Amino acid sequence: xxxxxxxxxxxxxxxxxxxxxxxxxxxxxxxxxxxxxxxxxxxxxxxxxxxxxxxxxxxxxxxxxxxxxxxxxxxxx
Amino acid sequence: xxxxxxxxxxxxxxxxxxxxxxxxxxxxxxxxxxxxxxxxxxxxxxxxxxxxxxxxxxxxxxxxxxxxxxxxxxxxx
Numbered sequence: 494x495x496x497x498x499x500x501x502x503x504x505x506x507x508x509x510x511x512x513x514x515x516x517x518x519x520x521x522x523x524x525x526x527x528x529x530x531x532x533x534x535x536x537x538x539x540x541x542x543x544x545x546x547x548x549x550x551x552x553x554x555x556x557x558x559x560x561x562x563x564x565x566x567x568x569x570x
Numbered sequence: 571x572x573x574x575x576x577x578x579x580x581x582x583x584x585x586x587x588x589x590x591x592x593x594x595x596x597x598x599x600x601x602x603x604x605x606x607x608x609x610x611x612x613x614x615x616x617x618x619x620x621x622x623x624x625x626x627x628x629x630x631x632x633x634x635x636x637x638x639x640x641x642x643x644x645x646x647x
Contacts, residue, residue, distance in 0.1 A: 499611050514612070523628055525617035534576050534611040535591065540602035555591070557612070558631055 496548050498566040500557045501532030503528050532562075571616050573625050575643040577634045579608030609639075 505553055515529040520533050537548070543567050548566050557564040581586050585607050592606040612633055614625070625643050634641040 501611065501613070504638055511612075517632055518628060521631060523624065525624075526614055527617065527622045528615040530613045532611045532613070534578065534609045535588075536578070536607045536609070537603055538605040540604065543602045547600065547602075551595060554598060 494541050494543065495527045495569045496537040496539050496543070497569065498535040498537065498548065498552060498556055498564060499532060500535065500542055500552075500562050500564045501530060503561055503563050571618050571620065572646045573614040573616050573620070574646065575612040575614065575625065575629060575641060576609060577612065577629075577639050577641045578607060580638055580640050591625055593628045614630055 511529040511531045514531065515526060518526050518529070537551075539548075545566070545568055548568065552564045552566065553559060580590070588606040588608045591608065592603060595606070596605050614628075616625075622645055625645065629641045629643065630636060
């Protein structure tokens with residue numbers, strides 16, 4: 494089973510990496526980009542015994558810093 | 571319009587960040603995790619003039635290092 498966890502900075506938290514990419518895209522001539530935000534995608538290969546409650550606990554304790562980050566996840570069989 | 575780009579290491583490319591998280595999950599008592607891979611999720615806020623061909627070009631030239639990384643993306647209205 495795969496658990497796909499997306500971790501991203503909360504709205505309002507400054508994202509310097511995203512800003513840098515945004516600027517670089519402009520320099521390369523890509524127009525029409527208004528904003529860039531960069532987060533993490535964590536793909537866990539887990540046993541079928543791992544429930545979404547356990548994944549949630551993993552996110553809260555290790556995978557996301559909930560002070561500045563939000564997360565969502567989905568479990569795929 | 572939002573373009574959501576996922577960039578992840580190709581299979582076979584060592585992922586030390588993923589290995590560290592895998593190990594840390596084990597130390598915290600989370601069992602049943604077989605593998606962890608960590609990639610990037612880049613969320614671009616783009617004008618409606620930006621087509622998927624343009625997003626593809628952004629990925630090839632800047633967002634992904636295609637020597638060691640694969641990517642996929644979807645455009646959401």
